[in-house]
Amino acid sequence: MDDDTYTILGCITKYKADDIRPYVESIEQTGFKGRKVMLVYDVPQETIDYLKSKGWDLFGGELQQHIILQRFRDLYKLLGSEIKGTVIWTDVKDVIFQKDPTDWIEHNMEDDILSFSECITFKNDPWACVNAGTSFPMEWEWLQNKTSYCAGTIVGDACYLRDLFIDIYRWSMTSSNQGQLSDQAAYNVLINLHHISDCVQTVKQEEGFVTQLGTVLVKKDEFKDVLLEPTPIVDENYIVKNQNGEPFCLVHQYDRIPAFKEFIYNKYK
Numbered sequence: 295m296d297d298d299t300y301t302i303l304g305c306i307t308k309y310k311a312d313d314i315r316p317y318v319e320s321i322e323q324t325g326f327k328g329r330k331v332m333l334v335y336d337v338p339q340e341t342i343d344y345l346k347s348k349g350w351d352l353f354g355g356e357l358q359q360h361i362i363l364q365r366f367r368d369l370y371k372l373l374g375s376e377i378k379g380t381v382i383w384t385d386v387k388d389v390i391f392q393k394d395p396t397d398w399i400e401h402n403m404e405d406d407i408l409s410f411s412e413c414i415t416f417k418n419d420p421w422a423c424v425n426a427g428t429s430f431p432m433e434w435e436w437l438q439n440k441t442s443y444c445a446g447t448i449v450g451d452a453c454y455l456r457d458l459f460i461d462i463y464r465w466s467m468t469s470s471n472q473g474q475l476s477d478q479a480a481y482n483v484l485i486n487l488h489h490i491s492d493c494v495q496t497v498k499q500e501e502g503f504v505t506q507l508g509t510v511l512v513k514k515d516e517f518k519d520v521l522l523e524p525t526p527i528v529d530e531n532y533i534v535k536n537q538n539g540e541p542f543c544l545v546h547q548y549d550r551i552p553a554f555k556e557f558i559y560n561k562y563k
Contacts, residue, residue: 299379300328300396301452304386305365307335307357311344316562317386318348324394331377332386333368335361362475366463373456381455385446388549390558392533395543398503399449405495407450407458409443409485411523412506413499416442416482418520419509426479429469433483441522443496445481447504447546454493458484499523502540507554508547532557 302321306314321330330350334342335357345352353376355368373381380403382395399408416422417438427434445462448455458481465480485494499505505526509517514525526542527535532554534545549555 300326300382300399301377301379302326302328302330302382302384302395303333303369303377304331304384305333305335305361305369306337306341306386307361309337309341309387311341312559312563314341314345314386316390316558318345318350319562320390320392322348324391326391326394326396328396329377331372333365333372335364360475362477363463363466366459366466366477370456370460370463373459374453378452381450381452383448383450383455384544385546388547389447390545390548391543392541392545393543395449395503398543402497402501402503403449403495406454406493407485407490408448408495408497408503410447410449410497410504410506411499412442412444412509413521413523414442414509414517415520415522416440418517422479425474425476426482429474429476429479430465430483437479437483437486440482440486441496442478442509443482443485444504444506444546445478447506447544448481449503458490461490499526500536500538502536502538502542504544504546505534505536505542506546507534508550512547512550528554 332345332350333353333355335355342352353372358364416426422442426437461484462477462480466476469476484490497503500523510521510525524537533541535541548558
């Protein structure tokens, strides 16, 4: 697969250039040669200028709802039309890239959507019990026994993500009056439905694409024996690796660890 068939896709609002510098600079340093697209809402001109200087294509929007919900609606309009090929969808402010993700994808992607584990079963995560259990009580009867997959790091064919994202939006809207932002819960319900699950490849942390540190590192003492996979290895240079000593392509939620966040922000100043 050619590099130009890959797109890294993010979404931000109100962020200054310094807020997203680790994300933007770390991608560039991996040697990634695909397209880079950012959906932006209400960001300062310095952020727009910075992204453009780094080769990003920008699409603007006006916020009418919470960004967590509206982003999926607006991305539906872009995917499959403005954006094609294989899409690497990620959160922005708390993600860094350690390796070019396209190499891993080429060797490991077998289905149209890749879902990445948070290494815990829903019922063992108190936050998920409230969020998903309140948002979708009927589905919770079976969802509680499923592994949680992160809505902030998804890879897939643009057309498949397009349909998935509008479904996440509509499902999230059904629970928005309950005070919950249920994109994570909606995503996990959807990828377990039979007409969608046949297109989904679930990926364990130890396979090396991404680690979700909020679960496996930040809360390792809280979750202890209920974690489904090992705590990642973090070396003296804050390179995060799996148990085989392989650096992950992406590291998510590093900013929940103050020393880690300080190191990264200094590194990419």
